[in-house]
Amino acid sequence: MKYMNEPKLTLVGAGPGDPELFTVKGVKALQKADVVLYDALVDSELLKYAPLARKVFVGKRKGIHHKTQDEINEMIVKYALNYGNVVRLKGGDPFIFGRGNEEIEYAASFGISTDVVSGISSCTAVPTCAGISLTHRNIAQSFWVITGTTSENKLSNDVQLAAKSTATVVILMGMGKMEEIVSCFVHAGKGDLPVAVVQNGTTSDEKWGMATIKTLQKMVFKKQLGNPAIIIIGEVVALSSKWKDGIFSYFEKQKSGLVEI
DSSP: OOOSSOOEEEEEEOBSSOGGGSOHHHHHHHHTOSEEEEOTTSOGGGGGGOTTSEEEEOOEETTEESSOHHHHHHHHHHHHHHHSEEEEEESBOTTSSSOHHHHHHHHHTTTOEEEEEOOOOHHHHHHHHTTOOSOBTTTBSOEEEEESSOTTSSOOTHHHHHHTSSSEEEEESOGGGHHHHHHHHHHTTOTTOEEEEEESTTSTTOEEEEEEGGGHHHHHHHHTOOSSEEEEESGGGGGSTTOOTTSOOHHHHHHHTSSOO
16 A cells, blocks of 8 residues: 655755754654654764654664665665655765665665765764864874775775875774774874873764774773774874873873974
């Protein structure tokens, strides 16, 4: 039985984890939803904005795929044609390492209208909430956002390029490639570069640790950090108020002449 509602797909970014960082436009999209397909990193509190909608979990985590991407694509089309307005609720921003474009293209191939509501990406929100400014005058004029693991399950070649730059480097999905990441930066002469790892950033389960490139793996092991986590590499990490516990502070760096004011 088909519903009267016009088939539609709306990709909605759920933000970095904290439900208070969800957008007003995202709330409005959920309120109009007939079906919500939501990911593993989406806070369940957001589902309250769609009280009458059918809610279907389609989350994917490393090594655990509740649904494959092909299955999700097919579900989008099925629910849109049979129920109407489908909201695909995805962690972060739908178009930042989120396969959002694939879902849009698949739905559109069946004549289903599509829309996208951007979300606050973890690549900027998590460092900010950890007190780390990705750019700072005289320290970092740019920042790179890189996936640590490619679709071929390899470390992105861009990490090697980023290690040679002066930019702040934010690596998503990189915990499984940490040894290779460390090697890239050590070979580039950046073994003493500050680095932070933030797990479950912006949520009540947040854990974090700071180190240098050379001591990164020991710190991660000691603090038992794991996925989902973001790795932030660069001099700006030393500006955070959390940069302490045996690692020289920003002001000590300033005295040593490593930071210009």
